[in-house]
Amino acid sequence: MPLTNHLTAVAAALLLASTAYAQDKAGAADKQHGSSGHGSAHSSQAQGGHGAMQSSPNAEKAPFELQFIDTMAKHHQDAIEMAQLAEKNSSRDELKKMAKKIGDDQQAEVKQLKGWKEKWYAGKGDAVNMKMPGMTESMKGMSMEKLKASKGDAFDAMFIDMMTQHHQGAIKMAESASSKLEHAEVKEMAKKVVAEQKKEIAQMEQWKKEWKLAKK
Numbered sequence: 001m002p003l004t005n006h007l008t009a010v011a012a013a014l015l016l017a018s019t020a021y022a023q024d025k026a027g028a029a030d031k032q033h034g035s036s037g038h039g040s041a042h043s044s045q046a047q048g049g050h051g052a053m054q055s056s057p058n059a060e061k062a063p064f065e066l067q068f069i070d071t072m073a074k075h076h077q078d079a080i081e082m083a084q085l086a087e088k089n090s091s092r093d094e095l096k097k098m099a100k101k102i103g104d105d106q107q108a109e110v111k112q113l114k115g116w117k118e119k120w121y122a123g124k125g126d127a128v129n130m131k132m133p134g135m136t137e138s139m140k141g142m143s144m145e146k147l148k149a150s151k152g153d154a155f156d157a158m159f160i161d162m163m164t165q166h167h168q169g170a171i172k173m174a175e176s177a178s179s180k181l182e183h184a185e186v187k188e189m190a191k192k193v194v195a196e197q198k199k200e201i202a203q204m205e206q207w208k209k210e211w212k213l214a215k216k
Contacts, residue, residue, distance in 0.1 A: 053139070055130045062127035065186060066117065068177045070127040071135060072193070073113040075173070076106040079166050081144065086159045091152050094207065095159065098200065102163070105196065109189060116186060133176040138169015157213040160204045167197040 053074070059067055079102060086099035117124070130136055142162050150158050174190040181187045207213075 053128070053130060056126040056128045058125075059127045059129040060131070062124060062129075063121065063182075064177070064180050065182045066121045066124055067127045067129045067132060068173070068181060068190075069113045069117050069121070069186065071129050071132050072170070072173065073110050073117075074128045075135065075138065075166075075170055076110045076113075078139065079103075079163065079170075080106050080110070082147070082159065082163055082166070085144075085147060086155075086163075089148075089151070089155050090159065092156055092207075092211070095156055098203065099159075102200065109193075112189065116183070120183065132173050134169035134172030136169075138166050138172075140165075142166075153211070153213055156211065157208065160208050160213065164201050164204055167201050171197050 056070070059070075062070075083099040083103035083106070087096050087103065090096045090099065142165070147155065147158050147162060171194050174193040178187055178190045181190060
């Protein structure tokens with residue numbers, strides 16, 4: 001083979017090898033990045049529980065009442081998930097009964113909140129705002145994975161702690177929002193949330209003492 005042709009062939013081979021290497025390296029990096037990113041998010045969700053949620057885009061620019069409606073609805077959904085788990089996994093009938101009431105009440109309220117959104121804010125985007133008072137702290141450190149893995153007294157104690165913390169956040173949100181809400185119906189629901197959840201917190205705290213479920 002003439003020297004010129006030989007050098008051309010070698011150059012072409014080197015170019016192909018270089019291109020293939022670059023593509024393999026980029027693909028590996030993308031795969032690693034994607035896997036790492038997804039894994040981190042999943043790990044955050046599993047370890048941080050509900051605290052891994054994010055606000056809707058431009059939530060703070062939405063009408064305040066819509067922010068409250070969407071944020072409280074989302075907050076309720078998380079309580080419903082916990083309540084349904086307690087209905088199945090709690091070792092005490094009293095706690096199962098309360099969990100069912102919490103789930104039923106909050107499902108009804110979520111339905112009402114969504115109905116109001118459709119009636120008054122049709123066409124508006126989601127406005128879940130994690131910066132609303134009580135929202136972030138009510139979910140900080142929670143882990144549904146740990147709750148699901150618990151049994152007996154450990155489950156009941158963890159459920160009471162988590163639901164109490166969650167309720168406290170809803171109460172703070174409802175109390176701070178009440179004077180800024182536009183419709184009487186929403187204001188009435190906010191008052192109901194405060195009253196009902198304060199009673200439930202008091203009952204759960206009493207049970208925790210009676211059942212000696214305090215953390216050791």
